[in-house]
Amino acid sequence: MIRLNNVVKTFPGKTAVHALQGIDLHIPAGQIFGIIGQSGAGKSTLVRCINMLERPDEGEVWVNGLLINNLGGRRLRDERKKIGMIFQHFNLLKSRTVYKNIAFPLELAGFPKGEIAARVKSLAELVGLEDRLDAYPSQLSGGQKQRVGIARALATEPDLLLCDEATSALDPETTKSVLQLLRRINSELGLTIVLITHEMAVIQEICDRVAVLEDGRVQEVGTVVDVFTRPRSTAAKRMLQGFLQPTVPDKLAEAGKKLLRLTFIDQKAHQPIMSRLVREHNVDVNILFGRIDQMKDTPFGVLMVEMDGDSEQIDTAVQFLQEQQVEVEVLG
Amino acid sequence: MFKAVVEFFQSYNPMTLTILRDATIETLIMVGASTALASFAGLPVGILLATTSKDHILEQSFLNRILGGIVNLGRSIPFIILMVAIIPFTRKVAGTSIGTTAAIVPLTVAAVPFVARLVEGAFLEIDSGVIEAAESMGASPLQIIFKVMIPEALPALILAVTMTSVNLIGYSAMAGAIGGGGLGDLAIRYGYQRFRGDIMLQTVIILVVLVQGIQMLGDKIAQRLYHRK
Ligand SMILES: Nc1ncnc2c1ncn2[C@@H]1O[C@H](COP(=O)(O)OP(=O)(O)OP(=O)(O)O)[C@@H](O)[C@H]1O
Ligand SMILES: [Mg+2]
Numbered sequence: 001m002i003r004l005n006n007v008v009k010t011f012p013g014k015t016a017v018h019a020l021q022g023i024d025l026h027i028p029a030g031q032i033f034g035i036i037g038q039s040g041a042g043k044s045t046l047v048r049c050i051n052m053l054e055r056p057d058e059g060e061v062w063v064n065g066l067l068i069n070n071l072g073g074r075r076l077r078d079e080r081k082k083i084g085m086i087f088q089h090f091n092l093l094k095s096r097t098v099y100k101n102i103a104f105p106l107e108l109a110g111f112p113k114g115e116i117a118a119r120v121k122s123l124a125e126l127v128g129l130e131d132r133l134d135a136y137p138s139q140l141s142g143g144q145k146q147r148v149g150i151a152r153a154l155a156t157e158p159d160l161l162l163c164d165e166a167t168s169a170l171d172p173e174t175t176k177s178v179l180q181l182l183r184r185i186n187s188e189l190g191l192t193i194v195l196i197t198h199e200m201a202v203i204q205e206i207c208d209r210v211a212v213l214e215d216g217r218v219q220e221v222g223t224v225v226d227v228f229t230r231p232r233s234t235a236a237k238r239m240l241q242g243f244l245q246p247t248v249p250d251k252l253a254e255a256g257k258k259l260l261r262l263t264f265i266d267q268k269a270h271q272p273i274m275s276r277l278v279r280e281h282n283v284d285v286n287i288l289f290g291r292i293d294q295m296k297d298t299p300f301g302v303l304m305v306e307m308d309g310d311s312e313q314i315d316t317a318v319q320f321l322q323e324q325q326v327e328v329e330v331l332g
Numbered sequence: 333m334f335k336a337v338v339e340f341f342q343s344y345n346p347m348t349l350t351i352l353r354d355a356t357i358e359t360l361i362m363v364g365a366s367t368a369l370a371s372f373a374g375l376p377v378g379i380l381l382a383t384t385s386k387d388h389i390l391e392q393s394f395l396n397r398i399l400g401g402i403v404n405l406g407r408s409i410p411f412i413i414l415m416v417a418i419i420p421f422t423r424k425v426a427g428t429s430i431g432t433t434a435a436i437v438p439l440t441v442a443a444v445p446f447v448a449r450l451v452e453g454a455f456l457e458i459d460s461g462v463i464e465a466a467e468s469m470g471a472s473p474l475q476i477i478f479k480v481m482i483p484e485a486l487p488a489l490i491l492a493v494t495m496t497s498v499n500l501i502g503y504s505a506m507a508g509a510i511g512g513g514g515l516g517d518l519a520i521r522y523g524y525q526r527f528r529g530d531i532m533l534q535t536v537i538i539l540v541v542l543v544q545g546i547q548m549l550g551d552k553i554a555q556r557l558y559h560r561k
Contacts, residue, residue, distance in 0.1 A: 051468055053464060053467060053468060074472075076470075077470035077471070077472060078470065079470075080467070080468060080469065080470035081469065081470040083468070085465070085468040085469075087461060087464075087465060089459075089461055091459070091461040091462050091464065091465035092462070092465075093462060093480065093483070093484060094462075094484060094559050095483040095484050095486060095557070095559055096483070104466075104469070104479070105469040105470075107479065108466075108469055108470060108471050108475055108479070109470070136559040137559070138559055152469075156469070162468075
């Protein structure tokens, strides 16, 4: 769907900003792909390079098999009509009603009036705004504005939707409902979604794959489950700190006992592994922290435990856990 | 209010009334025509100034600087000097250099750069995110100008036209001084040269009423078009 090869972007100035320093990225079709990174990591620049709102200095941007950064003028505009985009601050036209905002891209593309009316109606239903079509953006809540933004982005039936911090201006409840809407669009319309955010929870909630961006470089890419439970890069580990990776106060880590973090993924999250561990391996287990959650559709659990027993017993216990495909990390 | 003023004049002297009425009509013609012409000519200049500025849809810094320089030059020439300086041009366009019709020419020339700057300001006020959103949907520069910038800036554009016409009322009084007719001319000829303080006062009242009326009308229209909080 999207392939970026060595994309470089530098903003010139007194102190030049190297926003993207050689991005290689493949974004497969049909998925919700998350890009996470701290403020200034280059996320917006990256996503804006996909529809050429920002032109890369170097590298290639392929969208649907087309080298998009060679295009200009009319050809580029035609390609852009196949790429929807939504924004943190919604960017609706204040002088237009909800109806007219959703109709806007269709007007640009020269659709006949009847067709526009039909599409606007069904899009408004999709995003749950069919009774607010005559309202102006100033009369809507943030969540409603973003729904208009989504409907507008989908109007020309694109096969790719770019979301630049689409939920960052919204409260947690509204964020959840907008994310659920995106998820539904992804599964019902088969639309590929590229979503950038600085919130881990957003990635956890709806993304299939995630790329961790730092200093204009992709530090790590993988499935959300992999990256969240087995982060390899320091950037990913740092971002995850305190999110799914609880930090245990030093005092609790008593001398002589083994401190372990266990991560159960998918069906393992609800099997009686712990009771078997204690029964069959003759170790004492003290649970310090526990959490069960879900990554998109994958359930997972994290347990922080202290294990007491002689070291041989502990070793076989750890081995047992690994055989059960539990992720074991020895913390101390 | 306007009615009260008219009644006041009616109880007065029919001759004076006719003079005042004709002068008011001349002022309205001068201001109306020059506002319309200057808005017509100033709008594209303002669009060009805004769209060729840095990071805008048609960024052209050289053109922008040249155009900006010309506009500044136009704005820095005092109206009374401009009026005299372009008399040959006025004569060519209007066929004469005196009278109400002739006065429309320098008034328009003086107002174009003014309008252009106001229009530029109105366009640069638009949230760049909205323009970017339109670009992301594949809008062409012309579509962005006509479907995004002008509608989004419409209330500000209406206020710009209002401000221009109010300014032109002031300028038209000066144009009157060199034979353009209108209320300014009347105030000078009767009020000043013939010591008719009453006529002077009445022209001033009419001017105040005109300015207030135009401003109120402009505010009202802009308010109606305004859909943001
Ligand atoms: N138009 C620009 N001109 C100059 N520098 C820019 C421009 N746009 C972005 N930058 C710089 O490039 C770097 C990356 O910016 P970018 O907006 O991509 O970050 P981000 O990851 O989206 O951050 P945030 O989470 O704050 O939105 C930053 O240092 C920023 O200051
Ligand atoms: Mg950003």
